[in-house]
Amino acid sequence: MATKTFEIRENYVTRIEGHANIWAEVKDGKVTGCRLEVPESPRMFESFVRGREWWEVHWITARICGICNHSHQLTSLRATEDAFKIKVSDQTYWLRVLIDDAEQLESHILHVAYLVAPDLFKAKSVIPLVSVAPEVVKAALRLKRLANDMFLYLTGFEVHCMRMCVGGFTMYPTMDELKKLRQALDERMQDFMLLADTVLSVADRLPKFERETEYISIKHDKEFPFYDGKLYSSDTKKTYDNSEYEGVMNEFVVPWSTCKRAKHQRTSFMVGALARCNNNSELLKTGLAAEVAKKFGYKAPAINPFMNSVCQLIEIALCWERSKRLLDKFIADGIEKEPPVKPNLKNAGRGIGITEAPRGLLIHDYTYDKSGKCIKANCVIPTNLNSGSMEDDMKSLVPKLVDEGKSPEDIKFILEMLVRAYDPCVSCSVHLIER
DSSP: OOOSSEEEEESSOSSSBSOOEEEEEEETTEEEEEEEEOOOOOOOHHHHTTTOBTTTHHHHHGGGOSSSHHHHHHHHHHHHHHHTTOOOOHHHHHHHHHHHHHHHHHHHHIIIIIIIHHHHTTOSSSTTHHHHSHHHHHHHHHHHHHHHHHHHHHHSSSSSOSSEETTEESSOOOHHHHHHHHHHHHHTHHHHHHHHHHHHHTGGGSOOOOOOOEEEEEEOSSSOOSSSOEEEETTTOOEEOGGGHHHHHOOEEETTEEEEEOOSSSSOEEOSHHHHHHHTGGGSSSHHHHHHHHHHTOOSSOOOGGGHHHHHHHHHHHHHHHHHHHHHHHHHHOOOOOOOOOOOGGGOOEEEEEEEETTEEEEEEEEEOTTSBEEEEEEEOHHHHHHHHHHHHHHHHHHHHHHTTOOHHHHHHHHHHHHHHTOOBHHHHOOOSOO
8 A cells, every 4th residue: 555645756757858857745645746847947049049140040950959950950941931931842842751751760769669668668778678679679779770871861961960951952862872761661661560569569558547638739631740731729620820829839937847838728738749640640541550550559539648659659650651652752753953942031021830840849930130130039849838738647647546556656657657758858848938
């Protein structure tokens, strides 16, 4: 029988990016407090880009993160192109979709295989799994290598690429590189299925917890949306123009965290893979994504936040097949070395880019003057948007665990699992309160 009065304090939750703390207090069997605390100091990126030229901003904001750097760069480019009314070519559009799919592959493989799987095997990290399941760990390493090769061939670098620019690309992959990637996707398919089946074999260890909430993502009628789509809420069933994002996000601060919060129809909402799959489930009914969804019994709307990692596997399957399709197209049609579309500085104004980073909605909002300099910037980060939802989940989950007689140590472990399920990128989330 669990102690009726206790405090849970876990400073610096492991296997997440950045520093976050968990706190919960139980007195006489009643939960009197739950908090998710972020102690990191602001990153100041909105200030860094003020006064910088239009062609510099995406190089700077990509450095917000070393994991989802391509997502930041893609979103930054969309914001700058929107500010100057630039329309990119179809070739640029689909190359960026392919790069964005590689971003999802790389990040989701990292999260599921290295950060979540140890919890399901009751291991402290991925290192003990080397002796328990060596072939699975090797498969995960090969999958990670494939995603990094996609970045290397498509963008020139594995991290912080230099080929994408405002209006297009400065360099393009060779035909030989495209063919290598296409072959590698076929060769590594068995590795992905091994990873999925391994997670499936222990999926019953995911906590049985549900909480109804609002899911916000971008939505698209034809293509599962990471790079392009309309802002959408599961509560209102409405789409929103990019210019309306501030009225949907409604960011605010709390005294115990340097990570901003957000709310729309409720006290919080969730973004990320689970939100995307719930809001775009009609696009998951065929192909490998449907096969993976069926394996895990995923049906929309799923309201267990621990299913976020399962939805990441579904998205890996989707990105895998779309990447093969796009590579086939580029190999068949060839890639034209198009010069980037240059901005007309007379068109300068405010531009907003909204995409889906692996962890959820990512928004960059810039205003440029007629000389082409950025005079105002705002970045809205997925972990900002999810932090309130994580805390609301804690407030619902802890009483349930106390009623079940879980020990303080067991409750702490499950709360750590909950935070990791959201795949937070905490350092990204710490931004200026005023801009």
